[in-house]
Amino acid sequence: MNSSILKKALPHLIAIVVFLVVAVVYCRPALEGKVVYQSDMLQWKGMAQQSMEYKAKYGHYPLWSESAFSGMPAYTIAMEGRSKFSFEYLSYILTLGLPQPINFFFLACICFYILLAVLRVNPWVGILASLAYAYSSYDPVIIATGHVTKMWALAYAPGVVAGLLLLFRRQYLSGTALLTLFLAFQMGTQHLQVVYYTLLSMGLLTLFYAVDSIRKGQVKQLMLSLGLALAAGLIAFGTSTVGTLPVQEYSKETMRGGRTELTSGTSKLESRNGLSKDYAFQWSYGIGETLTLAVPDIYGGGSGGKEIGDNSKFADQLAQEFSVPEEQGLQYANGSAYWGAQPFTSGPVYLGAVICFLFIFGLVYVKGWQKWWLLSVVVVGILLSWGKNFSSLNYFLFDHFPYYNKFRAPAMALVMPQLAVPLLAALGLNELLTRGDSREVLWKKFKTAAIATGALLAVLVLFYFSADYKGAHDGDLKERFVQGKMQQLSQGRQAGSDAQQQAIATGNSLIKALQADRQSIYGSDLLRTILLIAAAALLLGLFIRNKIKNPVILVAGLIVLSTYDLLAVSTRYLNQDSYTDEADFEASMSPTPADQQISSDPDQNFRVFDQSSQSPFEDARASYFHNSLGGYSPAKLGLYQDLIENQLSKGNMQVYNMLNTKYFIGRDQRTGQPVAQRNPAAFGPCWLVKAIHYVKDGNEEMKALDSINVRDTAIIQQQFESLVKAPPVPDSTASIRLKENLNDKLTYQFSGKTNQFAVFSEIYYDKGWNAFIDGNKADYCRVDYVLRGMAIPAGEHTIEFRFEPHSYAVASTLSVWSSLLVYGLLITAAVGEWKRRSQPAKKAA
Incomplete structure (x- = not known):
């Protein structure tokens, strides 16, 4: 009995060991206490530091x-777990408590292996495909840049699909439990775009399964499965509502939700409709760029990689023309190597040459509806990834498909082929090992797959010789080289026509050298792909011809080929150079003398604007130390984005003052070091105005900020006029001050002999902020486009603003009960499975 259990478990235990060994070897520096130097994680640390200290x-x-x-909701940055009964312990078990990024790769392998186990795929084939999913180049690329939540969501995705497939296999209890658990895990990552693509893949799965079930007359089973899947989805959604509901409410007020009061002058918003198409489709994969799925560096690899080596023609010519050192020239070459359709990229999406060949074999050999489901996932994912490059479809979806206009970076849709391609490759290989077709049939299918693969390789070779290798920024590069050469030749004098012609010739030759480098790295990877596919085809052909008799040898050979293939490419983007000592990583946020000067101010109730940053509204460094006007978030409040584009970007000091910007950080022109400059004109945390200027709409309100002295006059839209119970009456003795700031609770002290109107230098957000005067709820309104204002009666009063969003309270309760349901489902499923497995033993006894 025990030996039988061990025999069944042994292949799975071996798989776990393989996944662990590969992850540990690939991410070995993590075991030495080092961390990946992730730029986006630094940004998150800056945004989250205040919450951590709190x-x-x-x-x-x-x-x-x-x-x-x-000021913005902190639950979009850092917050508590899903609920008081979260699944962190279960996640810890799944990842064996491994450090990052080892845990990411291990978890992705485990979840994909679970999916293949549900499909009853041979465990050895499962190892092959699971490694292929986990080490597809997109995963190390996003880990290297710090897209942690995206990686968590990708790792859990196969488990979500596995739960749905269990339901469709009529394992209703275990399927419901597994689907609920993994979808709860994935929803908990809060990376809704990956969740969206996962659900879209599952929708296609459901469609093909439904058609197959109706054809077979299994409508009752279909409806039961769909009903349980819906219930599982609702419970899973409930577990994460503590994060999703408040964030969903917030998203409607952001630039992604299309929130604006302006009818013109915005660049990233389309009023009421979400992101603008130009902004949302900026990172659209090129149609030809899709070939990176089989040849990684066909379009130059990443924008900052090291694909171009010592034999760079561009670096050699740059050294000749401008005496640039070789190392610097190689950095320049690699920084300009990418020539695809995106503005830039950290790396291509590469699924593996071996896996692509096995996918084609699976297309030829696999029977049944599952093949067509997986093919549809691949096709839909690719079409969506093209974004603006296939605008006839994607613009229509953007305008009409639910929630599609809330996301940007269409290239991310390639996570769908990343799931489907190794899955169909595994199904094809599994059927080869188990179906029992004759050698003649197998050889015929193999030849068809080989011909199809050969056609793909022919296209790749043809593209190698016919492509122009021109990048979108080559014109700017050429102009830079031309200007540099003219300065070199003229030596301060006006350049003559001969110098101009020589400079132009230099620019042209440098660009041609760069294009030659691009062709060279494509050629190198193309040869690599051809050799890998040839080796995989040879293994498969020898097995079909019965020259390799043991299927374990076949699969082991393919595992070695495929894993080598993917790890070699992945190492280009996540390698030992990507790691640093944790102390050095933390030192990236060390305070400068300017930060120390600002932090020494005894009154910290002010804001800072970091002009020393190249992009202060896309940089969270200042937020690590101070209350900042800037930060890092792709979903800023829409009204604040309007203010950035229409006032702050043009340097309106009145607006900076009303935002209580007491310090500006600039750079010393002599040393280049950050320096703090005090702004004595900042209005402070709150002030009383003498008058109110009413305007018709947001356009007039924004325009009024150009001319009206907002220190003395509050600008208010007419729609809020009813909330101003009484106009301010002059009183030279009236005063208001901030008494305490506890983030979620602001307390002010007011004194006045007459009615007054106060403006608070706090961002208006009515989805949770409540105002109280002496403990009684009071009205407040939006003033000066983004701030809060309140009419205050004469007397001595304590004023409080409390952030107590109703959505958060409801979501917290819902998350607790939903989490308890998940635990109940897991326990019930475990007991049911134990009883099912123990039945044969009882009968035998």
């Missing part, structure tokens, strides 16, 4: 942060 002091995260964009 939790250390008060024992829980705040719901509002003052550190970025003059």
Whole structure:
């Protein structure tokens, strides 16, 4: 009995060991205490630091942060787990408590292996395909850049699909439990775009399964499966509502939700409709660029990679023309190597040459509806990834498909082929090992797959010789070289026509050299792909011809080929150079003398604008130390984005003052070091105005900020006029001051002999902020386009603003009960499975 259980479990235990060994070897520096130097993680640390400090002091995260964009909901940055009954322990078990990034790769392998086990795929084939999914180049690329939540969501995706397939296999209890658990895991990552593509893949799966079930007259089973899947989805959604509901509410007020009061002058918003198409489709994969699925560097690899080596023609010519050192020339060459359709990229999406060949074999050999489901996932994912390059479809979807206009970077849709391609490759190889077709049939199918693969390789070879290798920025590069050469030749004098012609010739030759380098790295990878496919085809052909008799030898050979293939490419983007000592990583956020000067101010109730950053509204460094006007978020409040584009970007000091910008960080012209400059004109946390200027709409309100002295006059839209119970009456003795700022609770002290109107230098967000005067709820309104204002009666009053979003309270309760349901489902499924497995033993006894 025990030996039988061990025999069944042994292949799975071997798979786990293989996954662990590969992850540990690939990410060995992580075991030495080093961390991946992730730029986006630094940005997150900057945004989250205030929340972390608050939790250390008060024992829980705040719901509002003052550190970025003059104030925003903190639950979009850092928050508690899913609920008091979260699944962190279960996730810890799945990843064996491994450090990052080892845990990412291990988890992705485990989840994909679970999916293949549900499909009853041979365990050895499961190892091959699971490694292929986990080490597809997109995963190390996003890990290297710090897209942690995206990687978590990708790792869990196969488990979600596995749960749905279990339901369709009529294992209703275990299927419901597995689907609920993994979807809860994935929803908990809060990376809704990956969740969206996962659900889209599952929708295609459901469509093909439904057609097959109706044809077979299994409508009852179909409806039961769909009903349970819907229930599982609702429960899973419920577990994460503590994060999703408040964030969903917030998203409607952001630039992604299309929130704006302006009818013109915005660049990233389309009023009421979400992101503009130009902004949303900026990162669209090129149609030809899709060939990177089989040849990684066909379009030059990553924008900052090291694909171009010592034999760079561009670097050699740059050294000749401008005496640029070789190392610097190689950096320049690699920085300009990418010539695809995206503005830039950290690396291509490469699925593996061996896996692509096995996928084609699977297309030829696999029977049944599952092949067509997987092919549809691949096709849809590719079409979506093209974005604006296939605008006839994608613009239509953007305008009409639910929630599609909330996301950007269409290239991310290639996570769908990343799931489907190794899955169909595994199904094809599994059927080869188990179906029992004659050698003649197998050889015929193999030849068809070989011909199809040969046609693909012919296209790749033809493209190698016919492509122009021209990048979108080559014109700018050429102009830079021309100007540099003219300065070199003229030596301060006006350049003559001969110098101009020589400079132009130099620019042309440098660009041609760069294009030659691009062709060279494509040729190198193309040869690599041809050799890998040839080796895989040879193994498969020898097995079909019965020259390799043991299927384990076949699969082991393919595992070695495929894993070598993918790890070799992945190492280009995540390697030992990507790691640093944790202390050095933390030192990236060390305070400068300017930060120290600002932090020494005894009154910290002010904001800072970091002009020393190249992109202050896309950089969270200042947010790590101060309450900043800038930050890093792709989903800023729409009204604040309007203010950035229409006022802050043009340097309107009145607006900076009303945002209480007490310090500007600039750079010393002599040393280049950051320096702090105090702004004595900042208005402070709150002030009383003498008058109110009413305007018709947001356009007039924004325009009024150009001319009206907002220190004395509050600008208010007419729609809020009813909330101003009484106009301000002059009183030279009236005063208001900030008494305490606890992020979620602001307390002010007011004194006045007459009615007054106060403006608070706090961002208006009515989805949770409530105002109170002496403990009684009071009205407040939006003033000066983004701030809060309140009419205050005469007397001595304590004013409070409390951030207590109803959505968060409801979501917290819902998350607790949903989490309890998940635990109940898991326990019930485990008991049911134990009883099912114990039945034969009882009968035998």
